[in-house]
Amino acid sequence: MNVLVCVKQIPDPNAPGKLDPQTKRLVREGVDLVLDPGDEHGVEAGLQLVEKDGGEVTVISMGPPKALEAIRRALAMGAHRGILITDPGLENSDAISTARAIAAAIKGQSYEIIICGTESTDGSSGAVPAQLAELLGLPLLSFAKKLEVGDGKAVIDRQTDEGYDVVEAPLPTLVTVTGGINEARYPALRGIMQAKNKEVKQVGLKEIGLEGQAGKAALTQEVIEAAPAEPRKAGEVIDDKGEGAKRVAEFLKELKVI
Amino acid sequence: MPGIFVFAETSDGTPSPVALELLTKARALGPTTAIALGPGAAKAAEALARHGARKVYVHEDVAFRDILASPAVDLLARQIDKDQPELVLFGMTYDGRDVAARLSARLGTALIANATDIARRDGSWAVTTPMFGGSLLVTTVPMAKAPTLVLLRPKAVAAQPAEDASAPQVETLSDPVDSSKPVARVLRREKEKASGPKLEDAAVIVSGGRGLGAPENFKMLDELAAELGAAVGASRAVVDAGWKPYAFQIGQTGKTVKPTVYIALGISGAMQHTVGMKGAKTIIAINKDREAPIFKLADLGVVGDVHKIVPQLIQEVRSRKGK
Numbered sequence A: 001m002n003v004l005v006c007v008k009q010i011p012d013p014n015a016p017g018k019l020d021p022q023t024k025r026l027v028r029e030g031v032d033l034v035l036d037p038g039d040e041h042g043v044e045a046g047l048q049l050v051e052k053d054g055g056e057v058t059v060i061s062m063g064p065p066k067a068l069e070a071i072r073r074a075l076a077m078g079a080h081r082g083i084l085i086t087d088p089g090l091e092n093s094d095a096i097s098t099a100r101a102i103a104a105a106i107k108g109q110s111y112e113i114i115i116c117g118t119e120s121t122d123g124s125s126g127a128v129p130a131q132l133a134e135l136l137g138l139p140l141l142s143f144a145k146k147l148e149v150g151d152g153k154a155v156i157d158r159q160t161d162e163g164y165d166v167v168e169a170p171l172p173t174l175v176t177v178t179g180g181i182n183e184a185r186y187p188a189l190r191g192i193m194q195a196k197n198k199e200v201k202q203v204g205l206k207e208i209g210l211e212g213q214a215g216k217a218a219l220t221q222e223v224i225e226a227a228p229a230e231p232r233k234a235g236e237v238i239d240d241k242g243e244g245a246k247r248v249a250e251f252l253k254e255l256k257v258i
Numbered sequence B: 001m002p003g004i005f006v007f008a009e010t011s012d013g014t015p016s017p018v019a020l021e022l023l024t025k026a027r028a029l030g031p032t033t034a035i036a037l038g039p040g041a042a043k044a045a046e047a048l049a050r051h052g053a054r055k056v057y058v059h060e061d062v063a064f065r066d067i068l069a070s071p072a073v074d075l076l077a078r079q080i081d082k083d084q085p086e087l088v089l090f091g092m093t094y095d096g097r098d099v100a101a102r103l104s105a106r107l108g109t110a111l112i113a114n115a116t117d118i119a120r121r122d123g124s125w126a127v128t129t130p131m132f133g134g135s136l137l138v139t140t141v142p143m144a145k146a147p148t149l150v151l152l153r154p155k156a157v158a159a160q161p162a163e164d165a166s167a168p169q170v171e172t173l174s175d176p177v178d179s180s181k182p183v184a185r186v187l188r189r190e191k192e193k194a195s196g197p198k199l200e201d202a203a204v205i206v207s208g209g210r211g212l213g214a215p216e217n218f219k220m221l222d223e224l225a226a227e228l229g230a231a232v233g234a235s236r237a238v239v240d241a242g243w244k245p246y247a248f249q250i251g252q253t254g255k256t257v258k259p260t261v262y263i264a265l266g267i268s269g270a271m272q273h274t275v276g277m278k279g280a281k282t283i284i285a286i287n288k289d290r291e292a293p294i295f296k297l298a299d300l301g302v303v304g305d306v307h308k309i310v311p312q313l314i315q316e317v318r319s320r321k322g323k
C-alpha cells in the first residue's frame, strides 16, 4: 500500500506567536520551526498502515527550503521518501494554493491513502485536506480518531459532538486524523541517521506546471488589519483561609445559580 | 437580487443551534436563503424562517445525512450557479468545515475560516477572526470572485428570532443525488453517554484541569455539577492524559462555550483554553497558584487547593439549597 502524508512546518507552538505589523503574516524568522505536532500523528498513522500491510510512506510538504527539516523529521520517524514543493512564487500561498500545489505535485503518482492533519496548529483553517480531496476527486474521511484499512476500503471512527460515527470509503481516499488517533513515535537515533540518506525530491512551480498561478498571483483573500482584542478585566482574588468555599457559594447565590 | 446563503444544518427536523446563529447574522447583511438538507429538513423550515430566512431550500434525500459532504457540495454548487449569492455562511462544525472547504475548491472562491464576525465594507466583506488565542483580532477581505464562503465559529453570535419574520417561502428540491462518484458513507452513529445539559447549551459549566491530579477526582466535579445543574468540561491537558474524552475539551481545538457562569478548577488558563471560555458572563476560578493566568480573567478567584475547597463547596451549595 502506498501512503502519502501531507506535513507542514510551523513555528514552535510553545513559543508565543507574532504577526508582522507590515505584512500581517505570521513571523517565521527568528523562531524555531518544527514539524506540526498534529502532522506527527498523520505520519504515525501512515507508518502503522504500512507496517501492517507493507508498502511505503511518502511525505510531502509545501514551504520554504527550510521545510526540508520537517520532512527529515518524518523520515527519521520511518517514512520512506519525501517530496518538497518549494518556490519563491509560492510565498503567501493561501489554503487553496497549497492544495493545488500538492495536487499538481503528485499528478500521475498513485496512493491508496492520503493522510492530513485535521488542521494545522499554527492557527490555519483546516481547509487544505478537503480542498485537496475535491481537486483529486477523492472521498474524504475527516476527523478520524481511529483508522482501519482492508478489503479495498478504509473505515474510520469520526469524531462528533456526541461521540463518533463509523464512516467507510473505498480506496483511494483522503483521511484527516485528530490528535487522539495514536501516540506519535519519537525518532530513534538510527532513524535519524537513515533519514539523511533517504530521497527527497524537490520541485518548483515550473516542474508542477503552476507557474504564475500560485502564491500571490492566486490569492483569494488578504489580511488588512490586526488589532489587539479588548482584554477581560480581572475581579477579586482571595486567599483560601478556610472561607473560600463559602465565598464561592455566596457568589453563586448572588448570581442566582442556587 | 443577489443575497446570502446559509448552510443550515439540521437533525431530525431541528435546526442546529449554529444554524440559527448564522441566520441572525446573515439577515442583517442581506436577504437570506437557508439551505436545509436531509430527512426532516422541511420540518425545520419554520424555525429557520423565524430566525430570518426569507426562503428555504429543502431537499430530504437520506444521502445528505448518510454521505459526508459530497452531495451537499453538488447541491450548493448548483444553487449558487442559479441564484448567484454574494456570500455563503457555514457553521464551523465538523460537517460545515468539510462542505465549505470542498465547495471552495470546486468554485475557486475565497474561504475564510474561524470567523467571529462579518460586515459589509466597500462593496465587499470584512471578516473578523481571532488569532493567538483571541488576543489579536485580524480582519480579512476576500479577493476572489463571489460568493465568499465564511465559516463562523459557533457562539460567535447570539441567535435571536427576527422581528419581521414572515412565513417561509419553501422550495422543495428533488434533483437526484449523484451516485456515480466514490463517497464516504456513515455506517453507524455511536453516542457516548453524558448526563446533564450539553456543554454548548449549559448555563453553568464546571470545568477541571490537570490540577485535579487524577481522573477519579472528576467525581467531585460531577457531584458539584449535579447540584448546580451544570455541565462538566475539561482542559486539553486532561483530555490528552485520557482522563476525559475529547468531547469535554474546551478551547481553541475543542469547544467554544458561553455559559452564564464558568467555574475553572485546577486550570492554569493558557490562552488556548481561555479562547474557548472567556465569553462566559461570569468566571470563577480556584487554583493554588496565585500567579495562574486564569486569575486575570476571573470575576472571583480563590487561591487554594481544589481537593479541599470543592468538597466544602458541594456542602455549602447543598446547605444553601436547604438540603
Ligand SMILES: Cc1cc2nc3c(=O)[nH]c(=O)nc-3n(C[C@H](O)[C@H](O)[C@H](O)COP(=O)(O)OP(=O)(O)OC[C@H]3O[C@@H](n4cnc5c(N)ncnc54)[C@H](O)[C@@H]3O)c2cc1C
Residues within 6 Å of the ligand: A013, A014, A121, B208, B209, B210, B211, B212, B234, B235, B236, B237, B238, B249, B250, B251, B252, B253, B254, B255, B265, B266, B267, B268, B269, B270, B271, B272, B273, B276, B286, B287, B288, B289, B292, B304, B305, B306, B307
Ligand atoms: C495549538 C494548541 C492548541 C491547544 N488547544 C487547547 C484547547 O483547546 N483547550 C485547552 O484547554 N488547552 C489547549 N492547549 C493546551 C494549553 O496550552 C494548555 O497546555 C492547557 O490548557 C493546560 O491545561 P491545564 O490548565 O489543565 O493544565 P496546567 O497548565 O498544567 O495547569 C494546571 C493548574 O492547576 C493548578 N493546580 C495544581 N494542583 C492544584 C490543586 N491541588 N488545587 C488547585 N489548583 C491546582 C496549577 O497551579 C496549574 O495552574 C493547546 C495548546 C496548543 C499548543
Ligand SMILES: Nc1ncnc2c1ncn2[C@@H]1O[C@H](COP(=O)(O)O)[C@@H](O)[C@H]1O
Residues within 6 Å of the ligand: A005, A006, A007, A008, A009, A036, A038, A039, A042, A060, A061, A062, A063, A095, A098, A115, A116, A117, A118, A119, A120, A121, A123, A124, A125, A126, A127, A128, A129
Ligand atoms: N504547506 C503544507 N504542506 C503540506 N501539507 C500541508 C500544508 N499546509 C497544510 N497541509 C496539510 O493540511 C492539514 C491541515 O492544514 P490547514 O488546512 O493549513 O489547517 C495539515 O495538517 C497538513 O496535513
